[in-house]
Every structure is written in C-alpha cells, then in structure tokens.
Amino acid sequence: MIETPLTKLLNIRVPVVQGGMQWVGVPELAAAVSNAGGLGILTALTQPTPDALRVAIRETRKLTDKPFGVNITLLPSINPPDYAGYAKAAVDEGVRIFETAGNNPGPLIKFFKSNNCIVLHKCTTIRHAKSAARHGVDVLSIDGFECAGHPGEEDIGGLVLLARAAQELDIPYIASGGLADGRGLAAALALGAAGANMGTRFMCTVESPIHQNIKDKIVSANEQDTVHIFRTLHNTARVFKNSVSTEVVAIERRPGGAQFSDVQHLVSGQRGRKVYELGDPEYGIWSAGSCVGLIKDVQSCKELVERLEREAEEIIEGLGRLVVRKGNAKL
Numbered sequence: 352m353i354e355t356p357l358t359k360l361l362n363i364r365v366p367v368v369q370g371g372m373q374w375v376g377v378p379e380l381a382a383a384v385s386n387a388g389g390l391g392i393l394t395a396l397t398q399p400t401p402d403a404l405r406v407a408i409r410e411t412r413k414l415t416d417k418p419f420g421v422n423i424t425l426l427p428s429i430n431p432p433d434y435a436g437y438a439k440a441a442v443d444e445g446v447r448i449f450e451t452a453g454n455n456p457g458p459l460i461k462f463f464k465s466n467n468c469i470v471l472h473k474c475t476t477i478r479h480a481k482s483a484a485r486h487g488v489d490v491l492s493i494d495g496f497e498c499a500g501h502p503g504e505e506d507i508g509g510l511v512l513l514a515r516a517a518q519e520l521d522i523p524y525i526a527s528g529g530l531a532d533g534r535g536l537a538a539a540l541a542l543g544a545a546g547a548n549m550g551t552r553f554m555c556t557v558e559s560p561i562h563q564n565i566k567d568k569i570v571s572a573n574e575q576d577t578v579h580i581f582r583t584l585h586n587t588a589r590v591f592k593n594s595v596s597t598e599v600v601a602i603e604r605r606p607g608g609a610q611f612s613d614v615q616h617l618v619s620g621q622r623g624r625k626v627y628e629l630g631d632p633e634y635g636i637w638s639a640g641s642c643v644g645l646i647k648d649v650q651s652c653k654e655l656v657e658r659l660e661r662e663a664e665e666i667i668e669g670l671g672r673l674v675v676r677k678g679n680a681k682l
C-alpha cells in the first residue's frame with residue numbers, strides 16, 4: 352500500500368483521484384472508482400439542475416459505501432449555472448469532499464469550509480495555488496500544461512509546476528495533467544505530491560459512460576492528437592484534435608481575431624455531449640489530455656486502480672534499489 356497525506360485525509364486506499372469531467376463524471380463511474388480504492392468524483396454541472404445533482408448523489412450512495420466527492424468548475428459558460436445552488440444541494444445531501452476549479456473560487460471555498468468540507472482545488476499556477484491555500488483549501492490539485500480541459504494561460508508543464516509546488520506550498524498537493532499510468536503516479540509522488548488526479552484515463556474504463564467508439568478513439572490516439580482552442584479568448588482548453596476543433600483554431604487565427612460568438616455554434620457543451628452519446632468523434636468539441644498517447648486499453652476501474660497501485664509500487668521499490676551507499680557495499 353502507498354500511504355500519503357491524501358489517503359489519510361480522504362480515507363482511501365490508493366492515492367488516485369478521478370477528476371471531474373463534464374458529461375463523464377456520473378454516479379456509475381464515480382462509485383466504481385471509489386469502490387476500487389481511489390476517490391470517485393461526480394461532476395455537478397453534468398446534472399441539469401441542483402435537484403438532479405441530489406438524485407445523482409443518492410444514486411452514487413446506493414452504488415458505494417466508500418468516500419466520493421463532487422466537482423464544481425467555475426468557467427465562462429453559455430448559460431451561467433447556479434453554482435451556489437449546486438453547492439448547497441451537495442452539502443445538504445451530506446457530501447463532504449469537493450473538487451473546485453476555475454475562476455474566483457473564494458466564495459465557494461468559503462461556503463464549503465464553513466460546512467466542514469474537505470476541498471481539493473485545481474489550479475495551474477503557484478500564485479493561484481497560494482491564493483487558494485489562503486482561502487483554506489485542504490489539498491491543491493496542481494494542473495500541468497498537459498491536462499485536458501482548461502490549463503490556464505501560463506503554459507507551465509507539470510514537471511516544473513510540481514517541483515515549484517514542492518518549493519512553495521505548505522499544504523498537501525496532488526499532481527494533475529498528463530498522468531495515466533503507474534509511472535505517472537510514481538513520478539507525482541517523487542515530485543512531492545500526495546497523489547495523482549486522472550481524468551482522461553478514467554474516460555477509458557468499462558464504467559465510463561461514454562460511447563465505445565470514443566474509448567476506441569482514445570486508445571488508438573497518440574500524444575499529438577490534442578489541440579488548444581480558445582487561446583485567443585483567454586479561456587484556453589485542450590480538446591481532442593478533430594475537424595471541429597481544427598475549424599475553431601482556424602477561425603481564431605483569422606486576421607482581426609474572433610469573438611466567442613464566432614465559434615459558439617461549434618464549441619457548445621451540448622454539442623460536445625453528443626460526441627459521447629452518439630460515438631461520433633467528429634460531432635463536436637470533447638476534452639482530452641495529451642496522455643491519450645499513453646492509454647492503450649479499456650479496463651474496469653478495479654483493474655485499472657489495482658494496476659496503477661501495483662505499477663507505482665514496483666517503480667518506487669525499483670528506484671530504491673538504485674541507491675548504493677558506500678558503507679553498505681559488500682566486500
């Protein structure tokens with residue numbers, strides 16, 4: 352077993368968090384990850400209303416008696432969600448672990464902390480991490496440039512960002528972005544993290560709700576198959592490279608630039624949702640991290656989490672054998 356401040360704080364066996372994913376973080380997946388020993392996370396905004404989130408939380412409880420969390424992400428939206436309503440619904444339902452992400456999370460963090468919740472906050476710069484720590488979060492989820500979805504605008508890769516976190520942060524942090532196997536988990540721990548957050552990896556599990564065609568597409572993809580959209584709108588998002596994301600980038604590069612309204616019909620989340628329902632990878636925009644190049648199979652969450660744990664343990668033990676102390680050398 353690998354015991355870290357994260358496993359102790361959350362009462363989980365394996366230091367792996369299944370990060371929130373729009374249209375993917377549903378009860379079946381979150382419960383499967385928690386049952387496997389990691390922390391499963393429901394994505395609040397995937398539910399159409401706060402009341403629907405209540406139902407999803409109750410469904411998850413029927414499927415697992417292990418801890419799980421709820422993600423609330425604060426980013427520009429076509430129809431701004433009732434963030435406070437989702438937060439209240441989850442707290443009322445007894446959820447005490449939250450993953451927050453996005454812009455101006457202070458009030459949300461304050462609400463959760465005043466309700467005795469554990470908060471993991473995702474951030475892409477050390478400056479934001481320190482600010483979230485001042486707001487009282489318990490764990491930072493340090494999101495490197497490799498990540499799916501929104502990597503921020505600073506473009507710092509996980510290696511440097513995590514080493515900087517080790518230098519600067521006084522509270523536990525986990526590594527996010529680019530992690531999909533036991534090597535990634537072991538590397539995260541070597542960089543001072545208390546665990547790893549994985550999103551794209553969990554899209555490719557048996558219990559993930561997305562269409563099999565999309566899982567197959569990820570398995571056959573390589574690390575060059577993602578692209579950044581919204582760079583010029585300062586809301587950069589890493590998504591799978593397809594005809595729609597290529598068109599968005601082309602529109603953004605037009606002389607004079609683009610407004611969000613120029614690409615809204617291409618990027619809407621409702622259209623992206625259809626990708627997962629229909630199994631058509633070209634139907635819209637869908638988030639994926641550059642770790643798509645590392646994912647070679649679709650396993651159950653139990654098989655995957657056990658493998659992550661086993662691989663990381665083997666690597667850590669193997670690294671220990673590299674250390675030769677002169678005093679211990681055999682004569």
Ligand code: NAD
Nearest residue numbers: 371372373396424426427428429430584586611618619620
């Ligand atoms: P949506 O349909 O409202 O928007 C689609 C995309 O366009 C999102 O990436 C959004 O951030 C971006 N966008 C919207 N308005 C914009 C603007 N004025 N300028 C620049 N970019 C803009 O999004 P959705 O798919 O229905 O998702 C709803 C919310 O959940 C959004 O805020 C989205 O960012 C967020 N989200 C959460 C997760 C997660 O893991 N929890 C992942 C992706 C997105």
